[in-house]
Amino acid sequence: MNKPDKDKKDIIKLNPGNIMEKIEFEFAKDGPILVKKDAKVEYALCRCGHSTKKPFCSGAHMSSGFKADSSTLELKG
Numbered sequence: 001m002n003k004p005d006k007d008k009k010d011i012i013k014l015n016p017g018n019i020m021e022k023i024e025f026e027f028a029k030d031g032p033i034l035v036k037k038d039a040k041v042e043y044a045l046c047r048c049g050h051s052t053k054k055p056f057c058s059g060a061h062m063s064s065g066f067k068a069d070s071s072t073l074e075l076k077g
């Protein structure tokens with residue numbers, strides 16, 4: 001679910017100066033925070049605390065028994 005070629009600095013490049021783009025944070029049920037830009041998943045961020053590739057999701061939430069509700073946060077410029 002993560003993009004290993006990306007590093008932490010890339011997170012701040014999601015919206016470099018263009019605040020009109022739609023950024024959405026989808027809190028996946030029992031899984032990561034999916035950061036979407038224009039409906040495309042850009043990053044999957046760990047929220048279970050068990051990732052081996054923090055801050056990104058490594059898929060470890062599936063074997064850790066992590067449970068969480070789903071929700072969505074949308075940011076618009």
Ligand code: FES
Nearest residue numbers: 046048057060061
């Ligand atoms: S949410 Fe996937 S490893 Fe933490």
